[in-house]
Amino acid sequence: MNVSGKGNSATGALIVYPSGASQPTSVALRYRTATFLHNMVFAKVGADGKIKVTNTGSAPVKINLDVLGYTPGGIGNSSGSTYVPLSSTQILTNQFLGALANHELTVLGQGGVPSSDVEAVAVNVRATSTSTGALRVYAAGETLPLDATIDYSSAAGQNLAVVKLGTNGKINLHNQGLFSAKIWVDVVGYFTKSGPDPPTVGSSRRTWRRTSASPRGRRTPSPCPGRPVLPPRASNRSLSASTRSAPSLERSVSTRRAPPTPACRHSASTPTPPPPAPPWPS
Incomplete structure (x- = not known):
């Protein structure tokens, strides 16, 4: 959570x-x-x-x-994904991310993460900027979530996140700010795929x-x-x-989805950027 x-x-x-x-x-x-x-x-x-x-x-x-997910109860319960810890490895360093821009990061095969049979990853995310803003980290190909992973300012913001892998084993990093930001991502572990898909609930x-x-x-x-x-x-x-219903870590670790909103500016490397989430009131 x-x-x-x-x-x-x-x-x-x-x-x-x-x-x-x-x-x-x-x-x-x-x-x-x-x-x-x-x-x-x-x-x-x-x-x-x-x-x-x-x-x-x-x-x-x-x-x-x-x-972000849950673990099945009961002693000896063998259902669900297995978490595999890793030595922290930086897989994104000092990445420039423009205002309202999106960056797709390939995680499979990086920093000790296998190239297949991975459902989600645990990553430390850090961001800094000359102004305030928010960073949202979520599965590539999915709708921009409503909740922020971190709120940043000139003092770097940092948080651990469990992120479901999306299209082609990638995750999205979206800068929900009016100024550019610099991003760092360290992978610290991953969840294996296991069993049939659980029902998707909001x-x-x-x-x-x-x-x-x-x-x-x-x-x-x-x-x-x-x-x-x-x-x-x-x-x-x-x-x-x-x-507070959420998908089980038995198969997936899911993030909240926001209602459709108009498209925003994005980096040239991203063909289909996600829409920005509505700003929070102060």
């Missing part, structure tokens, strides 16, 4: 843990106010099928939770907002779709994993 957050007026941290369990001291994400920060986590689900997210900051925070996000006019514990719909706001100081919210 990709966790991202941006503080309304103060910095803080988010803790993610199973519903019904004691709150741990480990932090899933430390957020700032300037831009959204991202971190990919593996989150255990509670007995009720839910996870909890706690904001330890002194002010509200806007968050996104994007499901992902969803819950949205809520707590305001000063609302009674304690009551939440009204957020004016920013897809970006819930957690209240400050040790407040938490139970999130049902069952409502």
